[in-house]
Amino acid sequence: MRLIEAVREGLREEMAADPGVFLIGQDIGINGGVFRVTDGLLEEFGPGRVIDSPLAESGMVGVAIGAALNGMRPVVEIQFADFIFPAFNQLVSEAARMHYRTNGEFPVPMVIRAPYGGGVRGGLYHSQSVEAYFAHVPGLKVVVPSSPYDAKGLLKAAIRDDNPVLFFEHKLAYNTVRGEVPDGDYTVPIGEAVVRREGRNLTLISYGLSVHHCLEAAETLAAEGISCEVVDLRTVSPLDTRAFLESVRKTGRACIVHEDNLTGGVGAEVAAIIAKDAFEYLDAPVQRVAAPDVPSFPYSPTLEDALLPGPPDIVRVARELAAY
Amino acid sequence: MPASDGIEPLRGSGLDGTDAQRIYRYMLLARAISEKSWLLTRQGRVLFTMPCDGQEAADVASAYALDRGNDFIVPYARSLGAMLVKGMTTQEVMLNMFGKAADPNSGGRQMPMHWGYKKLGIISMGSSVATTIPRAAGVALASKLRKQNAVTMVYFGEGSASEGDFHEGLAFAGVHRLPVVFFCNNNGWATSVPVNLQSAEPQVAKRAQGYGFPGVTIDGLDPLTVYQAVKAAVDLARSGEGPTLVEAMTIRMMPHSSSDDHLRYRTQEELDAERKLDPLPRFRDFLISANLLNEESDQTMSDSVDQEVEDAIELADAAPSPDPDSAMDRVYAP
Numbered sequence: 001m002r003l004i005e006a007v008r009e010g011l012r013e014e015m016a017a018d019p020g021v022f023l024i025g026q027d028i029g030i031n032g033g034v035f036r037v038t039d040g041l042l043e044e045f046g047p048g049r050v051i052d053s054p055l056a057e058s059g060m061v062g063v064a065i066g067a068a069l070n071g072m073r074p075v076v077e078i079q080f081a082d083f084i085f086p087a088f089n090q091l092v093s094e095a096a097r098m099h100y101r102t103n104g105e106f107p108v109p110m111v112i113r114a115p116y117g118g119g120v121r122g123g124l125y126h127s128q129s130v131e132a133y134f135a136h137v138p139g140l141k142v143v144v145p146s147s148p149y150d151a152k153g154l155l156k157a158a159i160r161d162d163n164p165v166l167f168f169e170h171k172l173a174y175n176t177v178r179g180e181v182p183d184g185d186y187t188v189p190i191g192e193a194v195v196r197r198e199g200r201n202l203t204l205i206s207y208g209l210s211v212h213h214c215l216e217a218a219e220t221l222a223a224e225g226i227s228c229e230v231v232d233l234r235t236v237s238p239l240d241t242r243a244f245l246e247s248v249r250k251t252g253r254a255c256i257v258h259e260d261n262l263t264g265g266v267g268a269e270v271a272a273i274i275a276k277d278a279f280e281y282l283d284a285p286v287q288r289v290a291a292p293d294v295p296s297f298p299y300s301p302t303l304e305d306a307l308l309p310g311p312p313d314i315v316r317v318a319r320e321l322a323a324y
Numbered sequence: 325m326p327a328s329d330g331i332e333p334l335r336g337s338g339l340d341g342t343d344a345q346r347i348y349r350y351m352l353l354a355r356a357i358s359e360k361s362w363l364l365t366r367q368g369r370v371l372f373t374m375p376c377d378g379q380e381a382a383d384v385a386s387a388y389a390l391d392r393g394n395d396f397i398v399p400y401a402r403s404l405g406a407m408l409v410k411g412m413t414t415q416e417v418m419l420n421m422f423g424k425a426a427d428p429n430s431g432g433r434q435m436p437m438h439w440g441y442k443k444l445g446i447i448s449m450g451s452s453v454a455t456t457i458p459r460a461a462g463v464a465l466a467s468k469l470r471k472q473n474a475v476t477m478v479y480f481g482e483g484s485a486s487e488g489d490f491h492e493g494l495a496f497a498g499v500h501r502l503p504v505v506f507f508c509n510n511n512g513w514a515t516s517v518p519v520n521l522q523s524a525e526p527q528v529a530k531r532a533q534g535y536g537f538p539g540v541t542i543d544g545l546d547p548l549t550v551y552q553a554v555k556a557a558v559d560l561a562r563s564g565e566g567p568t569l570v571e572a573m574t575i576r577m578m579p580h581s582s583s584d585d586h587l588r589y590r591t592q593e594e595l596d597a598e599r600k601l602d603p604l605p606r607f608r609d610f611l612i613s614a615n616l617l618n619e620e621s622d623q624t625m626s627d628s629v630d631q632e633v634e635d636a637i638e639l640a641d642a643a644p645s646p647d648p649d650s651a652m653d654r655v656y657a658p
């Protein structure tokens with residue numbers, strides 16, 4: 001099954017199981033979403049549960065928060081993660097702190113789904129990774145699945161979670177990443193990382209589409225005798241620190257990989273945790289592979305390709321690490 | 325003004341004399357709490373307040389038009405009168421003012437006058453103005469989807485009607501004909517910025533037209549007028565006919581907040597002239613002329629209100645503060 005179908009299956013099953021689940025977004029109705037994630041859901045569930053919103057992200061998220069406070073479980077689709085910023089205030093000032101500021105009286109069970117990521121020649125405004133902005137915010141959970149199995153299971157868990165969850169789907173993964181997805185109901189717990197590949201010499205820590213780049217790099221490196229462990233975070237907030245610390249304590253070398261730009265990214269946080277809690281196990285400095293600090297990916301293929309981090313970058317840094 | 329025996333509908337408002345007396349008491353109570361809170365900030369016993377003086381008629385009478393056990397309020401910081409009508413006790417308000425653990429609004433986590441009380445159908449507000457407006461549309465959307473027969477009323481000031489969230493919330497509510505009433509308290513000021521600097525069209529109610537539903541501008545200093553207009557809007561909303569924007573013209577008799585000095589941008593003469601419009605003596609005179617109040621019963625009512633506030637302050641002041649060990653609790657829902 002393709003990742004896009006897994007997301008759709010997750011939505012469909014949760015909508016069928018719980019009448020409180022409804023969708024709100026732009027072009028998600030008759031058009032099925034610009035990526036077709038919600039294709040067929042309008043026909044199946046009707047316009048009361050698949051709502052084409054006015055073109056207003058803050059309003060959309062604000063409405064979803066209100067509905068969540070009154071017994072519903074809204075799932076918002078932001079058409080591209082790049083367009084989430086008009087709703088930043090609603091997410092950070094309202095959704096994230098509603099439970100805290102009401103001393104637990106008002107949870108906000110809401111999911112914000114958004115396609116993220118570059119490599120699709122989408123230019124500066126259809127290519128961004130925005131998870132770090134939200135991973136910084138206590139009260140939000142941030143999930144970035146890498147496989148169809150996880151996409152469905154994590155989405156179902158996110159919808160059932162009583163907290164606001166941001167759910168980022170790599171748009172390039174929608175139709176290129178395939179995998180086994182069992183029939184029927186299952187969830188993947190939020191906040192649990194998974195080891196995708198076992199290894200001895202170094203640990204690659206990543207999430208989302210970049211996990212596949214790590215796996216590809218690990219294959220190349222294996223041929224050179226460098227054995228890589230690949231940890232897929234799956235959730236970038238709250239982080240499953242135990243999972244990557246355990247791996248780093250075993251391998252003694254760590255490299256965090258993400259498509260988001262370097263400074264203040266998730267990698268910085270993971271590196272800080274490793275430095276504090278696995279310091280005496282380290283045989284080399286913690287490394288990061290990320291996009292350079294440029295405002296998103298430019299349009300021209302020659303320009304974008306110059307900046308997109310990929311398997312060769314990981315291989316290069318891993319060799320340095322292994323040789324350290 | 326025709327004399328009334330206390331149960332005749334007053335001026336066709338749909339309210340009888342007993343309602344009018346209740347409204348008057350709520351107005352007195354809101355004023356007393358507002359004034360006392362101001363004094364408490366001057367004494368340093370309370371750290372912040374946002375007075376509602378001049379707005380009592382608008383807040384109290386609008387909330388009085390709701391089905392109080394069933395409908396929702398999404399308040400703003402000057403909605404004290406509406407909170408009282410919705411069932412928050414003076415004691416609870418004072419626990420909020422003092423930031424005590426038993427404050428049902430936030431357990432001392434938010435500044436004073438930041439309301440939210442699930443049991444009473446009061447949806448939590450933060451400080452970021454107008455974020456409440458799409459939220460109210462969302463509460464109303466859920467009511468519609470869940471076939472709850474509830475109306476949601478959201479309160480905000482005319483300055484906040486310049487925020488994008490105001491427009492986004494109205495657009496959504498209009499499209500889906502949601503059971504929501506947008507209640508704008510137009511006191512002419514957003515802190516120090518006068519309404520003519522908010523928009524070249526300062527009549528906020530006109531903006532409803534842009535979203536396909538009615539907008540009305542009313543005298544927000546007369547509770548009967550407010551009640552009538554809001555009741556009509558609430559009935560419309562409840563019958564499935566969609567939202568109304570009600571703009572109540574009010575006055576701001578006090579500074580924006582306890583941290584503000586309004587003499588930096590308003591003259592004493594202007595403030596003195598505005599004070600003559602105070603809705604409280606005006607309604608008192610009306611009630612006396614309608615034989616619903618006399619000097620003596622007015623005094624008795626004022627005394628009981630003052631006592632209620634004094635008692636609440638004493639209890640709230642003595643109530644325990646939140647446990648510092650709980651400061652990290654409840655960041656996430658379990």
Ligand SMILES: Cc1ncc(C[n+]2csc(CCOP(=O)(O)OP(=O)(O)O)c2C)c(N)n1
Pocket residue numbers: 402451452453480481482483484485509511513514515580
């Ligand atoms: C988004 C946001 N910007 C600025 C402020 C600071 N602020 C608090 S109240 C206020 C003025 C509000 O004026 P209005 O909406 O007319 O309500 P009023 O205070 O007059 O009742 C401002 C600027 C805020 N709380 N939120």
Ligand SMILES: [Mg+2]
Pocket residue numbers: 481482483509510511512513514515
């Ligand atoms: Mg104002």
